[in-house]
Amino acid sequence: MSTWDPNIVVFACNWCSYAGADTAGVARLQHQPHFRMIRVMCSGRIQPGFVLRAFEKGADGVLVSGCHFGDCHYVFGNERAVEQFEKTRNVVRLLGLEEGRLRLEWISAAEGKRFAEVIDEFTDQVRALGPSPLAGERAGAAAHA
Amino acid sequence: MLDLTQTAKETRAWACYDCGKCTATCPVARAGAPYSPRRHVLATNRHPPQELAHDGSLASCLTCRLCDARCPAQVAYTDLVRRLRELAHRARSEQAGPAGELEPECPHGGALQSVMRMMGKRSTQQSRLAWLARAEPPSPVRGSAGKRSDFAAVNPPPTPSLEAKGAGSGELKTEPERGQVFYWTGCTMYYDAFFPELDLATLRGTRAAVALMNALGITPIVSPNERCCGHDLLWNGDRENFERLARQNVRLVADSGAELLVTSCAECLRTWKLDYVPFFAGRPPRMVHLTEFLTENLAALTLKPDGQRRVTFQDPCRLGRHLGLYEPPRQVLAALPGVELVEMRRHGPAAICCAGGTWSNCDRFAKQVQVERLREARATGATVLVTACPKCQIHFRCAMNDPKLGGDIEIELRDIAELVADAVRAS
Numbered sequence: 001m002s003t004w005d006p007n008i009v010v011f012a013c014n015w016c017s018y019a020g021a022d023t024a025g026v027a028r029l030q031h032q033p034h035f036r037m038i039r040v041m042c043s044g045r046i047q048p049g050f051v052l053r054a055f056e057k058g059a060d061g062v063l064v065s066g067c068h069f070g071d072c073h074y075v076f077g078n079e080r081a082v083e084q085f086e087k088t089r090n091v092v093r094l095l096g097l098e099e100g101r102l103r104l105e106w107i108s109a110a111e112g113k114r115f116a117e118v119i120d121e122f123t124d125q126v127r128a129l130g131p132s133p134l135a136g137e138r139a140g141a142a143a144h145a
Numbered sequence: 146m147l148d149l150t151q152t153a154k155e156t157r158a159w160a161c162y163d164c165g166k167c168t169a170t171c172p173v174a175r176a177g178a179p180y181s182p183r184r185h186v187l188a189t190n191r192h193p194p195q196e197l198a199h200d201g202s203l204a205s206c207l208t209c210r211l212c213d214a215r216c217p218a219q220v221a222y223t224d225l226v227r228r229l230r231e232l233a234h235r236a237r238s239e240q241a242g243p244a245g246e247l248e249p250e251c252p253h254g255g256a257l258q259s260v261m262r263m264m265g266k267r268s269t270q271q272s273r274l275a276w277l278a279r280a281e282p283p284s285p286v287r288g289s290a291g292k293r294s295d296f297a298a299v300n301p302p303p304t305p306s307l308e309a310k311g312a313g314s315g316e317l318k319t320e321p322e323r324g325q326v327f328y329w330t331g332c333t334m335y336y337d338a339f340f341p342e343l344d345l346a347t348l349r350g351t352r353a354a355v356a357l358m359n360a361l362g363i364t365p366i367v368s369p370n371e372r373c374c375g376h377d378l379l380w381n382g383d384r385e386n387f388e389r390l391a392r393q394n395v396r397l398v399a400d401s402g403a404e405l406l407v408t409s410c411a412e413c414l415r416t417w418k419l420d421y422v423p424f425f426a427g428r429p430p431r432m433v434h435l436t437e438f439l440t441e442n443l444a445a446l447t448l449k450p451d452g453q454r455r456v457t458f459q460d461p462c463r464l465g466r467h468l469g470l471y472e473p474p475r476q477v478l479a480a481l482p483g484v485e486l487v488e489m490r491r492h493g494p495a496a497i498c499c500a501g502g503t504w505s506n507c508d509r510f511a512k513q514v515q516v517e518r519l520r521e522a523r524a525t526g527a528t529v530l531v532t533a534c535p536k537c538q539i540h541f542r543c544a545m546n547d548p549k550l551g552g553d554i555e556i557e558l559r560d561i562a563e564l565v566a567d568a569v570r571a572s
Binding site: 047048049050052053055056083086087088090091093094095096133134136 | 253254255256259260262263264266268269270271272273334335338339340341342
């Protein structure tokens with residue numbers, strides 16, 4: 001019984017979303033494990049190059065997450081994140097990747113439950129889309145643990 | 146490992162007699178950058194390759210060829226710097242391993258190089274021709290039903306504003322696969338998507354080019370499978386990924402049966418005419434810039450004045466010093482009624498480039514070169530700065546964003562195809 005599991009990259013800000021993942025863990029919430037998390041100080045740091053690099057290297061989906069509006073540790077970093085995300089999405093669309101492979105979510109440090117839900121929902125969504133067309137030609141692809 | 150002795154021979158670096166004209170003429174060095182073409186030439190003749198491979202200033206070269214034009218010993222510095230960048234690229238990848246990061250420091254975080262490499266993958270099926278449709282339907286945000294209200298509120302699907310700004314009225318007629326004339330669009334749709342903050346519309350030039358061909362009764366091939374020509378990767382030193390793109394593009398055009406390839410991008414043309422040569426099997430198509438194509442067909446176009454305008458022309462380095470095409474754009478401008486061309490102080494073979502070339506060298510010195518060039522354009526009294534390469538538009542537009550200088554260096558930027566399309570529409 002070999003079902004395919006997607007390879008997902010989650011970018012999370014240090015102050016909200018990463019802490020939200022911690023909250024989910026502390027509360028022992030169950031969610032799907034097919035993602036790797038990259039912590040950055042602020043979602044505003046997540047520029048198109050980061051997300052595009054993830055797709056280039058074969059990610060099947062990329063989730064960008066940060067603090068809710070008004071909650072950003074750096075006041076307006078998440079507004080910058082939206083600008084960056086918009087650019088990224090424009091380019092991802094041109095490259096012919098399905099838009100469902102890319103998502104932006106705000107998850108606060110208290111929202112462990114929401115973190116687990118978003119991960120499950122996004123994982124299912126990417127699973128439904130199947131492997132990324134770019135994943136096959138990964139150079140030196142590491143098998144997913 | 147690159148053989149520097151051979152390289153010195155092939156680029157005539159050995160002929161250097163240390164006069165220093167290259168560094169004296171280099172726009173980047175003149176702006177005060179710690180960069181010297183002369184040092185690279187001499188180092189090629191003297192030193193083991195390791196030192197050059199780790200010379201960070203290799204990325205400072207604009208590859209504009211101004212120094213080549215001035216060199217009394219005919220040293221091909223621009224060819225030399227490209228080979229040295231390949232050397233540096235190989236050194237970086239060996240150091241970093243297969244997962245290593247390969248770009249020089251890029252102001253856009255390597256995003257554009259990433260896009261180019263993705264286009265090189267055979268499995269990539271782009272969706273790049275939305276601009277051909279007149280009214281782009283609003284794109285649904287898939288998988289976002291329900292709980293994403295805050296995201297949807299701040300991040301609505303992009304309005305098709307670029308389409309609204311498009312040149313040419315009515316439908317654009319193109320063929321997807323086979324035909325006589327292949328219109329090579331270049332990456333303008335990617336640029337407009339990637340630089341929303343610059344209020345760019347390089348696609349206007351692309352649309353205008355297709356509209357002009359249609360006006361001449363030609364239905365060009367515009368392929369959904371066109372890939373980046375690989376110009377920037379090649380000039381960044383990434384030959385492997387360049388070759389991937391080159392092979393696929395050459396096959397695409399060969400399979401189309403086209404006898405003529407027209408492009409409005411000076412970089413694409415250079416790449417096709419010079420760098421793709423080893424990849425052609427059989428007879429390649431004739432390759433021309435849109436301005437060359439237009440000069441041959443001016444008689445068939447009815448041109449009427451679209452107002453009176455003084456314009457000045459930015460010679461793209463690829464079109465001018467790389468390919469020697471100074472006259473075609475000037476002939477096209479001369480043919481437009483109501484358009485008066487006033488040259489900048491440094492034009493033609495002496496033109497200063499837009500200082501952005503290969504997405505590898507944007508810094509305060511490049512910015513200074515751009516600002517100086519825009520002041521020169523303003524000094525002509527022209528109201529429009531006309532270019533024949535989308536990259537010039539991007540880099541000048543970016544320079545104009547400087548809030549401290551904005552008003553001083555602001556000038557309308559247009560692709561030459563837009564002006565011709567305006568004149569055709571006015572008739």
